[in-house]
Amino acid sequence: MGAFDVSTGYNTLTVTLEGKFTQEDHPKFVAAFKAGVNKIQPANSDLIFNAGEFQVLATDMHEKLRECFILYKSYGFKKILMNIGDNIFVAMQVKRIAKDVGLDNFDII
Numbered sequence: 001m002g003a004f005d006v007s008t009g010y011n012t013l014t015v016t017l018e019g020k021f022t023q024e025d026h027p028k029f030v031a032a033f034k035a036g037v038n039k040i041q042p043a044n045s046d047l048i049f050n051a052g053e054f055q056v057l058a059t060d061m062h063e064k065l066r067e068c069f070i071l072y073k074s075y076g077f078k079k080i081l082m083n084i085g086d087n088i089f090v091a092m093q094v095k096r097i098a099k100d101v102g103l104d105n106f107d108i109i
Helices: 025-037 059-075 088-100
Strands: 003-009 012-019 046-054 079-083 106-108
Touching: 003 025, 012 025, 025 059, 059 088, 088 106
Parallel strands: 012 046, 046 079, 079 106
Antiparallel strands: 003 012
């Protein structure tokens, strides 16, 4: 089971992700994410992910991650930044999916 935290700041929505997410985690995460977005103006804000402890997703979760990236794109954030630490496999997964959904304002930091 994965863990997450969604917090808001001045022109930022920060999401911390840890562990390995499951099908059951997805709706809880999406609900918390949407609640966080309601507290900011996405067009004037950056979406920042702290995902250094995030684990590689199983194949059955790739579509859920894709759905999340489409959701992030739909809000129109100024920038979407993800700190993955040194996990090259997670970096490869998220870069590929971000590119597939046309998330042009996405960078790994």
